[in-house]
Amino acid sequence: MWDFFLCLLPSTFLFATAMLFRSQWICRLVEEGTRQLACRMWKVICSILNLSHPSVLHATANQASKIKLIYKPTALANYIVQNCRTLACAPLARWPKADPHFQIFFNFIWPIEEEALRHCGITFTRDHLLIQDGGIIALDWAVRLKDPNTQARTENYPGETPPIIILIPNALGKITNNLLSLCHLALQQGFYPVIFHRRGHGGCPLTTPRYQEFGDPSDLVQAILYIRCHHPSSDLFAVSEGSGSGLLLSYLGECGSSSFLVAAACISPVFDGQLFFETSLPKLYHEAALVYLKQQVSRYATALSSVMDTEKIFSCRSLQDMEKLMFCSVRLRDPGQKETLEQDLNLRSVQTDWAGYWERNEPLRDADEVAVPVLCLCSSDDPLLPPASALPVSIFQNSPYFFLALTSQGSHCGFLQEENRSSASWSHDAVLEYFQVVTEFFKVEENNCLMDRFGGWEIAYRLRQKPGAMTQRRRRSTMLRREKSVLGLQTQFSSHSRSVTFEEQETFTWNRSYTR
Structure with a gap:
C-alpha cells in the first residue's frame, strides 16, 4: 500500500503545483521572487565589473519616470508643454529593461545583422556626396517599410511632400538598434528618415587622409544643403544620438538663423566635449569603444600614416589620448597649395593645443547663435555622461531655443518602454511628437x-x-x-x-x- 502512495507522490506533487500556479497571486509571487533573485545576482556582477547600479528593482509598468522640464517660458515652449503629452510622463519599464547597463548592452553592444534592412524591415538606399575638399560622405535614405500594412500609413500625404528627418549617429559612427527603431517609427508616422554618415564611417570610403573633428560641422552643412536643394518643399528636422550631438549643436550654432532646419532634437547629448573625454568611463565601455575606434582607423592605416602617427594611435590606452593623437598632433595641409590633389597632399607638421582643439570644437561654443528650437532628452542614470549636476542649466533657462527634459531613468540613448507601448523607446515618441507640435505651432502662428x-x-x-x-x-x-x-x-x-x-x-x- 505504501508503495502505491509513493508511486503517486510525484504525480500528486506536479498536480498540486499546477493548481497553485493557476492562481494569479502565486504566479506574481514567484515572478517577483525570481526577478529579485536575478536582480541581486546582476548587482553582484556589476560590482565585479565596476559598473554603477542605481536601484530600479521595484519599478512597475504602471509607474512613470519623473520628468523635470527646464526651459525659458515663451509662446513656443508653453505650446509644447500643453500639447506634447509624451513630455508629461515617461513610462517606466520594469527590470531588466529599466537597468541602465542592460539598455546600453542592448543598444550599443548587442550585434546588429549585416542585413540591417531585414533586421528592422526597412529598405535603405545610399547617396554618396563628394565634398569640396574631395572627401566623401554618405546619406542612407529609409525609403519604405517591407510590411505592407505599416507602409500604408506612410502614404497619407496626397499632394504633399513628407517632412525629412536627418539622423546623426554617435561620434563612433555606429548604427545602433535604437537608431533603426527610430527610422522604423518615423516611416510609420509619415516622415522620410535619412542617416548621415561622416567620412570613413558606416562603410563610407575615406578619400582624404583625415577624419572629421568632434565638432566640425562643415560636412554636415554641405549634406543639409544638398538635401535642401533636392527637396525644397519638405520641412527638415534633425535628431542626434549621444556624442553625435556635438556635430548637430555645432551646426546649429555656426549657422544660426541661416539653418535650414525647422527643429532639432538631441537624445542623451554631450554638451561639454572636453569634460566628456576627460571623465573616466566604466572600464568595460571604455575598452569596447577604444577597440571599435581602433578597428575603424586600422582600415585606413596606410593612408592616415602620412598625417598621423598610427603606431602611437594603435598603442594608446584611452579615448582622450587617441583623440589628441588624431587631431592635436597631425600634419595639416599646406594652405598655399590646394590646386590639385597632389599639391594638396604636400603636408607640414603642426602641433595643436588640446585646449585650442576644444575651443573650436565644443558643441555649445556658439550656443548664443542658435535660432532653431532644440529639444534635449537626458537621463539622471546615464552611466556614460557626466552627472546631471554638470548640465548647462543656465542655457535652458535663458535661451528661448533650448528645451530640456530630464528623466530619472533612461540610461544612455535608451529610454526603453514595456512591450505594450507604441514604440520600444519613449525618446522616439517624444521626439516625433515634438516635431509635430512645433510644426502645428508654426502653422497656427x-x-x-x-x-x-x-x-x-x-x-x-x-x-x-x-x-x-x-x-x-x-x-x-x-x-x-x-x-x-x-x-x-x-x-x-x-x-x-x-x-x-x-x-x-x-x-x-x-x-x-x-x-x-
Whole structure:
C-alpha cells in the first residue's frame, strides 16, 4: 500500500503545483521572487565589473519616470508643454529593461545583422556626396517599410511632400538598434528618415587622409544643403544620438538663423566635449569603444600614416589620448597649395593645443547663435555622461531655443518602454511628437500672422485653399538668407539668388516671433 502512495507522490506533487500556479497571486509571487533573485545576482556582477547600479528593482509598468522640464517660458515652449503629452510622463519599464547597463548592452553592444534592412524591415538606399575638399560622405535614405500594412500609413500625404528627418549617429559612427527603431517609427508616422554618415564611417570610403573633428560641422552643412536643394518643399528636422550631438549643436550654432532646419532634437547629448573625454568611463565601455575606434582607423592605416602617427594611435590606452593623437598632433595641409590633389597632399607638421582643439570644437561654443528650437532628452542614470549636476542649466533657462527634459531613468540613448507601448523607446515618441507640435505651432502662428497683417478673413481663406503657399514663400526667403551666410557655399547654388519681396521679408521676420 505504501508503495502505491509513493508511486503517486510525484504525480500528486506536479498536480498540486499546477493548481497553485493557476492562481494569479502565486504566479506574481514567484515572478517577483525570481526577478529579485536575478536582480541581486546582476548587482553582484556589476560590482565585479565596476559598473554603477542605481536601484530600479521595484519599478512597475504602471509607474512613470519623473520628468523635470527646464526651459525659458515663451509662446513656443508653453505650446509644447500643453500639447506634447509624451513630455508629461515617461513610462517606466520594469527590470531588466529599466537597468541602465542592460539598455546600453542592448543598444550599443548587442550585434546588429549585416542585413540591417531585414533586421528592422526597412529598405535603405545610399547617396554618396563628394565634398569640396574631395572627401566623401554618405546619406542612407529609409525609403519604405517591407510590411505592407505599416507602409500604408506612410502614404497619407496626397499632394504633399513628407517632412525629412536627418539622423546623426554617435561620434563612433555606429548604427545602433535604437537608431533603426527610430527610422522604423518615423516611416510609420509619415516622415522620410535619412542617416548621415561622416567620412570613413558606416562603410563610407575615406578619400582624404583625415577624419572629421568632434565638432566640425562643415560636412554636415554641405549634406543639409544638398538635401535642401533636392527637396525644397519638405520641412527638415534633425535628431542626434549621444556624442553625435556635438556635430548637430555645432551646426546649429555656426549657422544660426541661416539653418535650414525647422527643429532639432538631441537624445542623451554631450554638451561639454572636453569634460566628456576627460571623465573616466566604466572600464568595460571604455575598452569596447577604444577597440571599435581602433578597428575603424586600422582600415585606413596606410593612408592616415602620412598625417598621423598610427603606431602611437594603435598603442594608446584611452579615448582622450587617441583623440589628441588624431587631431592635436597631425600634419595639416599646406594652405598655399590646394590646386590639385597632389599639391594638396604636400603636408607640414603642426602641433595643436588640446585646449585650442576644444575651443573650436565644443558643441555649445556658439550656443548664443542658435535660432532653431532644440529639444534635449537626458537621463539622471546615464552611466556614460557626466552627472546631471554638470548640465548647462543656465542655457535652458535663458535661451528661448533650448528645451530640456530630464528623466530619472533612461540610461544612455535608451529610454526603453514595456512591450505594450507604441514604440520600444519613449525618446522616439517624444521626439516625433515634438516635431509635430512645433510644426502645428508654426502653422497656427502663420495663420494668425496672415490675418493680422493682410486684414480680413477672405485673404486668409484663399491662402488656406493653397496648402504650403506661405510656407513655400517663407522657405525661399530663408534660403536667400542662408546662402549669404559665412559658410561660403553660395557660389555653388547661385541660381537660387533673386531679390526679396516685401511679403517674403515680412514672413521671415515673423519666423523669429515665437521667442516672445
